[in-house]
Every structure is written in C-alpha cells, then in structure tokens.
Amino acid sequence: MTPTTTVPGPSHAQGPAPARGAAPAVGGGRSGWPLVLGVRHHGPGSARAVRAALEAEKPAAVLVEGPAEADALVALAGDEAMRPPVALLAHAVDDPGRAAFWPMAEFSPEWVAIRWALDRGAAVRFIDLPAAHTLAAADPIRSDGEETGGEDAGSGGLRIDPLAELARAAGHEDPERWWEDAVELRDDADPIAPFEALAEAMGALREVYGHGGHPRDLVREAYMRLQLRAARKEFGDEVAVVCGAWHVPALVRKTTVAADRALLKGLPKVRTELTWVPWTHRRLARRSGYGAGIDAPGWYGHLFAAPDRSVERWMAKVAGLLRAEDHPVSTAHVIEAVRLAESLAALRGRPFPGLDETTDAVRAVLCEGSDVPLDLVRDRLVVGDVLGEVPAGAPAVxxxxxxxxxxxxxxxxxxxxxxxxxxxxxxxxxxxxxxxxxxxxxxxxxxxxxxxxxxxxxxxxxxxxxxxxxxxxxxxxxxxxxGTTVESAATAKAASRARAATALADITALAEQCLLAGLADALPVVMRALADRAALDTDVAHLAQALPALARSLRYGDVRATDTTALAEVAAGLAERICVGLPPACAGLDADAAAAMRERIDEVHQALGLLPDAAALADRWAGVLHRLATRDRTPGVLRGRAARLLLDEGRLAEGEAAPLMSRALSPGTPPQDAAAWIDGFVGGASGGGLLLVHDERLLGLVDAWLTSVPAGAFTDVLPLLRRTFSGYEPGVRRTLGELVARGPEAGGPGRSTPGGVPGFATGLDRERADGVLPLLHLILGTEART
Structure with missing residues (x-):
C-alpha cells in the first residue's frame, strides 16, 4: 500500500491562538495554568511566540500535539546529531505501507517547545491520539483539514479553514498574507497576548460552526483532554500545552472524564513502530502531512533564524546565489532591492516587507525583470533543498x-x-x-x-x-x-518474483536485474523459471520480446565477473526458435499486429549482434530477413523493414534495394500496402531520411510513386506517410524537398540513362566522389595517397 504522509493534525490554518485561564476549568495559579498555546504548524512567528511564552512562564511540563507513543523518542530530539527538518514516522508492524509522518522544522512551534523543555529540564509528553488508532483506520489516507473547508462526504462533518475565515473577517482576501502580517512579522512585548487573542477568535469560530467541526477532531480532543488531566496529576498545574489553535477551545472546555472515555471506546488498533526520519524543506512545501503545505519553507526558516534585519539578510542570500550562477549582481543591487521592498510594503500598507514584496524587488532589481533567475531563487531559497539528519541510535528496521x-x-x-x-x-x-x-x-x-x-x-x-x-x-x-540486509532481501524478493512470473519477458528482465545487482544466489532460481517458461512458450512474439534482455545480460559477464553460461544456452535456444518461427508468424498480420512485430524484429536484430555466437547466427538471420522481404503474404511494413535491415548490414548487393522498392511500389500494389512498405523501409529512428538524401535512385522511386497515387487513394495513405516523414530531422526534410524540387539536371549526374530511374543516375560517379577527398584529408589531418 502506498504510504501516506497525512496524519491527524489541526487545520492547515491553525495559528497561535490560546489561552491561559480561558475557562474556569483550567484557570488558577499566578498565570492561569495550564498554559494552552495554540499555534500554526511550521510558523516562525508562532515558534518565536511559543519560545517567549515558555521562557516567561517556565512550566514544569510541556505537552505537545503528536502521537502518544513518541514519548520514548523525545530524548533523541536533544541529541547533537539531530538536525531538523525531521519527522516522526509511524508504521504498522504487519503492514509497513500503512504509515504516517509528523514533520517538524527548525521553525515549527512543536520543535521549539520540545527543545526548550529538554534544555530546561522540563518534562515533555505527546498527547495526541496514538498512532496505533490512526493507522488502524479503514483508510488512513484521508483529509485532516489542512486544506480549505467544505463538506466532508465521508463523515457529514463540516471542514473549514480557520485562517481563511479570520482573514475574511478582517477584510483580507489573501489568508496567507493576512497571517504573515498578523503573526509571522509581528513582535509583541507581551508573549501571551497573541495566544489569548487567537484563542478567543477560534472559540467564536467553533461556536459558529459547531464544536469540533469534524467527528475525528472530537475523538482526538477527548484523548488530549485525558492526557492533560493525567499530566496535571503528575506535574501539578504548571503545565503548558502546544497544539493547533483550532483545538484550544476544546482543551479549555469543561467535560467529564466519562464523556471523554466514551468517545474513545471501541477504537480500532494495530501494532505500530515509531522512529525519527530525516525530512526536507521541499516536502514541507507539499500540502500534506502534519499541518504542512506552507508555500515557502526556506523563507519561513530565514525569518525564524534572522529576526533582525531579515530583508537585508535575505537579499544578501539571493545575491550570493545569483553570483554563484554567474549573474552580475553588485552591492548596489542589494541596497536598491532592500529599498524597493520597503517602499512596496509601505505602499501596500504592510507593517514589514513580506515574501511578496521581497520577490517583486528581487525580480525588478536583482533579476532585471526576468523570471528565469527568479525561478532559481524560488527553487533554491524560497523552497530549498535542506535535508535533516537523525542520530544513528534512532530506532530502525x-x-x-x-x-x-x-x-x-x-x-x-x-x-x-x-x-x-x-x-x-x-x-x-x-x-x-x-x-x-x-x-x-x-x-x-x-x-x-x-x-x-x-x-x-x-x-x-x-x-x-x-x-x-x-x-x-x-x-x-x-x-x-x-530480509535483514539489502542483499538478502533483494535475493529473496527476486526468487519470489521468479516463481510467480508467468510472462517470459518478465523473467528475462528479472534475470537482467539479478545480474546487474550481483545476486548470484537468486540466479539459479531465476534460471530454472526461465528455462521452464521458455520451453513452454510457443508464441514467437513472446520469444522475441524476451531475447533482448538476455542478450544485454550476456554482456555483463566480463565487467561484473558473473557466470552467464546458463543464460547463453537459453538465449541461443530462443534465437534458434525465433529464426524458425518468425516467417510464418508474420504472415497475415493486421496493421496493429504488424507494427508491434516490427518493434520485435528490430529488437531481435540488435540482440543477435550481442550474443556470443553472433557471427554464426548472422547468416541464419539474414536468410530469415530475405524470406520476409520477398514474401507477398508478409505485411508491407515488415517487408520494408526486412529490406532496410539487410541493406544496413550489407546483405543486399549494389542496386538490389531499388528493384525491391520498385516491386513494392508497382502499380499493382495497393497504395496502403506501398505506403506501409515505405514506412518500414525509411521510417522510424533508423536514418531513413539520410538514406534517401544520399541514394537519389531510391528517392526517385518514392517520388515517382507518390506522383502516381490516385487522388482517391492519396487521402488514405497520407496519415501514414506524414507520420513516416515527420520523424526526420528538419534539416533532412529540407534537403529532401530541395532535391525533389530540383529534379533532374541536364547533362549532370541526374540525367536519364537506359535502365535507370528517370532523372537519376544508375551508377556511382567516381570523379565527383573523388572531389571530396582533399577536404576529408584536410579535416582528418591525413596525407592523400597518390
């Protein structure tokens, strides 16, 4: 099953929003404990506010929204080798494909809270619904409210985007821009004030749309309330909670233990394993996962790491990137870009230049109006390719x-x-x-x-x-x-695939993979399956499809020191059976089957040249091609292809190709069959265009046939001819057009001669051919022989 990167998490729009003592049930203490800090995941403003609030209040325990089983892994977050972005990975033991991630960046409020608690010696607990229940859901790949709202057909609940609702209430059309102004670029003297304001706003939204808004949110919030009660019993009232702002009203609301446990009764459960894994900024930019979907993780990371003079520092980063890519960027450019970003922010009524303003300034000044270098800036800096690291001691299979x-x-x-x-x-x-x-x-x-x-x-x-x-x-x-090692696991899987394979081509491809991977222990099993299937398969097309992989595999013996004797025997047997069965198998094929067989013939032709006894097979194969080229029952495309392969291999005597073409293009041949012959002879990626350029006799035959096609039949053959000639390089098509337009030259090499093609010479003009020799000697640096 395809793994999912979606986990139960707050809405995509969650943002700092919580409350100390927002309800009497959780009030008390000098600061109104517990301290519930509602955040937006992966928000640098939220992260800074969380750090300031924790530093001001100094709770004894910090509770973080995340799978409860992760408590055993929290200590690894303090390891010096742990570098965000990272993610908690949970997967079902019996079905590892059922998996979920909880990503955290350096600017994620959850990560900041965890590191603050570990540095200060405070306890850390994860309080969200256990992954054992999350992964046991019938379909763990499901929406978690990280996108815009709407009716959820599967549950009947209403899914909304709190950030969009708050932005709309504030009179802003762009929720991201409003959030950036209201939170990410804001610096409050009172670290608790933003949380209190947003907690009140989220409470109002939940009153309008109903508590929870989604049945699964209600279950998760019931579990978080139980964990909050347990933490207060263990650590006292001085407990801080970091969770999505959408959940804040539910955590401070009065409920009974019995009511919360009733919501959790009967939840399905599977055995799970958790660990830390590296994550990337590029993955954070995708709209899936633990509140992910931020458009500019690199920009947000910069805002978090450089709270002062962030625009100047950002422009310096951009200038360094562009200079490294050989773009002319000076210090004056950087100064002017900063001034322009600040001016744009003032004109747009923003408190500080945001990503829109800095991007416009970069485009206008540093990129000189071009979107090409700007795309590089977006890819490398705005998004970025940062890859996290986890300690070697993290649990792993x-x-x-x-x-x-x-x-x-x-x-x-x-x-x-x-x-x-x-x-x-x-x-x-x-x-x-x-x-x-x-x-x-x-x-x-x-x-x-x-x-x-x-x-x-x-x-x-x-x-x-x-x-x-x-x-x-x-x-x-x-x-x-x-298996427990890469080699043993690959060997076991290859053996299993060999036993289960039914198509001969699949087994030969598997044999090639085993040779490339150096799986000597798997080859005997694969070879037995290959020999058995090859002996039973009588379809020439299947044999022809299987031979190329075997031929390629035989080349690996010298380089990879692999014994390919058994493969050579099977390949020789397949080649012999193909030579015997191909002519009758090509008789009477329709257009689609003939096109497929043409591909098989090309593949076999190339494969035979790679076999150890290629010289011995060459004459046998040439005889097969001769029979195909001259049998009337063979489709035109295959007769033309066979003739072309013989010509390329020098198996047609000088002047023999023209009679074959003349016969195929004779007036008694239906135009559709003649067009198919031309397609087989000069079509595809076989250099047919250059052949016509350099052999004017063949070009004359094609030209004469085209001019003789009746008007009623021309429209039938035009699509095939168009496909044939459209595959040529533009220069080849142009040259062919010039040759045809020029026609015969009086008294020149193109004069009409007895027994030849009108307008073209029948033999080689050696005097003209010798005229290019001095130029060739000059290019090659060789001396002409006298």
Whole structure:
C-alpha cells in the first residue's frame, strides 16, 4: 500500500491562538495554568511566540500535539546529531505501507517547545491520539483539514479553514498574507497576548460552526483532554500545552472524564513502530502531512533564524546565489532591492516587507525583470533543498540499518537535491555502488534512477540520478519483510518474483536485474523459471520480446565477473526458435499486429549482434530477413523493414534495394500496402531520411510513386506517410524537398540513362566522389595517397 504522509493534525490554518485561564476549568495559579498555546504548524512567528511564552512562564511540563507513543523518542530530539527538518514516522508492524509522518522544522512551534523543555529540564509528553488508532483506520489516507473547508462526504462533518475565515473577517482576501502580517512579522512585548487573542477568535469560530467541526477532531480532543488531566496529576498545574489553535477551545472546555472515555471506546488498533526520519524543506512545501503545505519553507526558516534585519539578510542570500550562477549582481543591487521592498510594503500598507514584496524587488532589481533567475531563487531559497539528519541510535528496521551502513562505507550520502552519479564498473567502489542501487530498485526503493550515460563508453559505465525522499524510509520498512540486509532481501524478493512470473519477458528482465545487482544466489532460481517458461512458450512474439534482455545480460559477464553460461544456452535456444518461427508468424498480420512485430524484429536484430555466437547466427538471420522481404503474404511494413535491415548490414548487393522498392511500389500494389512498405523501409529512428538524401535512385522511386497515387487513394495513405516523414530531422526534410524540387539536371549526374530511374543516375560517379577527398584529408589531418 502506498504510504501516506497525512496524519491527524489541526487545520492547515491553525495559528497561535490560546489561552491561559480561558475557562474556569483550567484557570488558577499566578498565570492561569495550564498554559494552552495554540499555534500554526511550521510558523516562525508562532515558534518565536511559543519560545517567549515558555521562557516567561517556565512550566514544569510541556505537552505537545503528536502521537502518544513518541514519548520514548523525545530524548533523541536533544541529541547533537539531530538536525531538523525531521519527522516522526509511524508504521504498522504487519503492514509497513500503512504509515504516517509528523514533520517538524527548525521553525515549527512543536520543535521549539520540545527543545526548550529538554534544555530546561522540563518534562515533555505527546498527547495526541496514538498512532496505533490512526493507522488502524479503514483508510488512513484521508483529509485532516489542512486544506480549505467544505463538506466532508465521508463523515457529514463540516471542514473549514480557520485562517481563511479570520482573514475574511478582517477584510483580507489573501489568508496567507493576512497571517504573515498578523503573526509571522509581528513582535509583541507581551508573549501571551497573541495566544489569548487567537484563542478567543477560534472559540467564536467553533461556536459558529459547531464544536469540533469534524467527528475525528472530537475523538482526538477527548484523548488530549485525558492526557492533560493525567499530566496535571503528575506535574501539578504548571503545565503548558502546544497544539493547533483550532483545538484550544476544546482543551479549555469543561467535560467529564466519562464523556471523554466514551468517545474513545471501541477504537480500532494495530501494532505500530515509531522512529525519527530525516525530512526536507521541499516536502514541507507539499500540502500534506502534519499541518504542512506552507508555500515557502526556506523563507519561513530565514525569518525564524534572522529576526533582525531579515530583508537585508535575505537579499544578501539571493545575491550570493545569483553570483554563484554567474549573474552580475553588485552591492548596489542589494541596497536598491532592500529599498524597493520597503517602499512596496509601505505602499501596500504592510507593517514589514513580506515574501511578496521581497520577490517583486528581487525580480525588478536583482533579476532585471526576468523570471528565469527568479525561478532559481524560488527553487533554491524560497523552497530549498535542506535535508535533516537523525542520530544513528534512532530506532530502525534491520534493513534500514544495513542500508545506512552501506551508504557510509560507499560514501553515498542521501541528499535532498538531485545529483548525477557516473560509475566506472571496473573500479571496486563504483561496482559496489552499482550493485546497491540495482538491489534497491529491485526492492522498490527508488533512491536512484538510471540515466543516459556518455556515448561510446561501453558496458562498464553507468549513469544515475540520485535523490533521497522521506517516503523512501517507508519503502525500506516495507522491503524489510524480505530480509535483514539489502542483499538478502533483494535475493529473496527476486526468487519470489521468479516463481510467480508467468510472462517470459518478465523473467528475462528479472534475470537482467539479478545480474546487474550481483545476486548470484537468486540466479539459479531465476534460471530454472526461465528455462521452464521458455520451453513452454510457443508464441514467437513472446520469444522475441524476451531475447533482448538476455542478450544485454550476456554482456555483463566480463565487467561484473558473473557466470552467464546458463543464460547463453537459453538465449541461443530462443534465437534458434525465433529464426524458425518468425516467417510464418508474420504472415497475415493486421496493421496493429504488424507494427508491434516490427518493434520485435528490430529488437531481435540488435540482440543477435550481442550474443556470443553472433557471427554464426548472422547468416541464419539474414536468410530469415530475405524470406520476409520477398514474401507477398508478409505485411508491407515488415517487408520494408526486412529490406532496410539487410541493406544496413550489407546483405543486399549494389542496386538490389531499388528493384525491391520498385516491386513494392508497382502499380499493382495497393497504395496502403506501398505506403506501409515505405514506412518500414525509411521510417522510424533508423536514418531513413539520410538514406534517401544520399541514394537519389531510391528517392526517385518514392517520388515517382507518390506522383502516381490516385487522388482517391492519396487521402488514405497520407496519415501514414506524414507520420513516416515527420520523424526526420528538419534539416533532412529540407534537403529532401530541395532535391525533389530540383529534379533532374541536364547533362549532370541526374540525367536519364537506359535502365535507370528517370532523372537519376544508375551508377556511382567516381570523379565527383573523388572531389571530396582533399577536404576529408584536410579535416582528418591525413596525407592523400597518390
């Protein structure tokens, strides 16, 4: 099951909003304990306000909205090796794909509260509904109110966006801009004042829309109230709560223990495991997860880290990035950009330049009005590719620990920013890296994706694109059912896939994966399945589809030191059966089946050249192509393709291609069949256009046939011809047009000769051909032979 990054959390719009003593049930003490601080997740203004409030009141215990089982992991947040953004990951033990994340950035109020408590020696507790209940839901991939409101069809509850409602009440159309002005860019002398004001606003909203607004919120809030009561019994009244502002009115509302327990009765439950995992700013920018969906995590992180002169510091960051990318940016540009951002904020009635103002200033001054460098700024700075780190002692499945060990030993550090990796398989370290990446792909952990390598480097080169995503931790947990190490897990999964495979092509592709991944223990199982399936499959198309993967696999023996003897025997058997069965299998095919068979023929043609006994098979294969090219029952596209392959391999004598084309384009051939022959002969990515450019006899035949097609049939063949010739490079199409427009040249090489094609010569003009030799010698730096 695809893992979910959605967890029960407050509304996307939650923001600092709470209350000390907002109701008599929780009042008391010199400051009105407990201190309930309502926040918006991942808000730097909320985080600063939480830190100031905690520093002012100094509670004995801090309660944080999050899965209750995470209490055992909270101490790791104080480890020096822990660097946000990070996330709590919970997954079902028996079904690791059922998972949920609770992300926290450096500017998340929850993270700030946890670190404050650990630094001051205060107790920390997570008080939200346990993940065991969250993951036991019938469908854990569900909305948690992080987006705009509306009717929730599944529950009948009303889902609203509190931030949008408050912004509308304040007369603002843009909720994000209003929130930035009201909270993120605000600095109050009284650290509690913003929480009290927003708590009152949230209480009014809940009165209008009904307590909770969603049945699942009511359940979660009942559990949080029970945890709050338990904490007050353990630590006294001096307890602070950090939660989504939407929940504040529910936590300070009077209820009975019996009523809260009644709401929790009968909840489903599964066995779960929790750990910390690295997170990224780019993931925070997606609208899913623990109150995530902020559009500018890099900007918010900057506001939190640089509360003073933040605009000046931001412009300096932008200037440094643009300079690194060779954009001419001076100190004067930075000064002018700061002045423009401040002027825009004043004109727009904002207390301080926000992201809109700084972005407009960057575009106008630093980017000189261009959106191209501005897109770079948005990607690298406004969003960013920061990847967090977690301590090595964090709980993890055995497979994850083995993967981490391999990453360290092979110096393959997970990074959020995509990077290229070129491997030379002749080197021991690069070979081990290649095997690791291929094993992970076989396990469904797509950390790396193969990329097009440098041309002409042979089979000992591999190119990869690497990018680590937080969801890969869930994929590793899912793959953990196959084994405790990457090698053993990949071997077990390959063996299981081999036993379950029914298609021959699937087994040959699996054999190729095993060779690339160096899974010697899995190959015997795969080879037995391959031999059994190959012996039973009589469909030539299936055999032709399976052969290319085997042929590619046979190339890996030298570089990867893998014994491919068994594969060579199977491949030779498949090649023999294809040569015998292909001609009758091509007879009488319709257009779609012929097009599919054409692809199979091209693949087999390339594959046979890779087999160990390629020379012995060449003559046999050429005979098969000759039969295909000359049999009338073979579809035109296949006859044309066979003729072209023979021509490319030098298996057609000089001048033999033209008679084949003349026969295919004779007046007795239906125009549709003739067009299909042309498509097979000069269509596709086979250089057919250049062939026509350099062989004017063939071009003349095509031109003469086209001019003879009846008007009624031309509209039928036009789509196929258009597809054939539209695949040529623009320069090739232009040259062909010029040749056809020029026509025969009087007295030149294009003159009409007996037995030739009108307008084109029948033989090679060696005098003209020798005329290019001096230029070739000059280019190649060689000496002409006399």
């Amino acid at each position: 055995p497979l994850q620990r083995d993967l981490s060990r391999l990453q360290r030993s092979l110096r393959l550090k997970p990074e959020a920013l995509e990077r290229a990796l070129d491997l030379d398989l002749r080197k021991e370290t690069d070979g081990a890296r290649s095997r690791l990446l291929h094993r992970l792909r076989l396990l469904g952990v797509d950390w790396g994706a193969p990329a097009a390598g440098r041309a002409g480097t042979g089979t000992f080169r591999e190119a990869w694109r690497l990018r680590w995503e937080p969801e890969l931790h869930v994929q590793v947990a899912e793959a953990g059912v196959w």
